[in-house]
Amino acid sequence: MIKVTEAIKTINPNAQYIITGSDLDTCEIEWSEGTTPISKADIETKMNELQAEYDAELWKRNRKSEYPTHDDCIHALLDGGDTLTELQEKRQTVKTKYPKP
Secondary structure, three states, X not given: OOOHHHHHHHHOOOXXXXXXXXOOOOOXXXXXXXXXXXXXXXXXXXXXHHHHHHHHOHHHHHXXXXXXXXXXXXXXXXXXXXXXXXXXXXXXXXXXXXXXX
């Protein structure tokens, strides 16, 4: 779940504010040091955009968790032969299991 603070910082990285609460509907945001207030509607829109971006990359996170480690890759390259073939097969299995959208 994307946080209110993440959305604010994405909209305005220099924003200065104090926020009480974590739910956008019930939180209070006090803007300080001349920061132009950001509407809750704009924050909600940005939160939805960031969540959609995060969700769209699930396949990458899944692949990363199942791919061979860097050490496995180095050993396969150095050993060559069946070890390298097996590593390529393992990588392809993960790619097939978690295809790019």
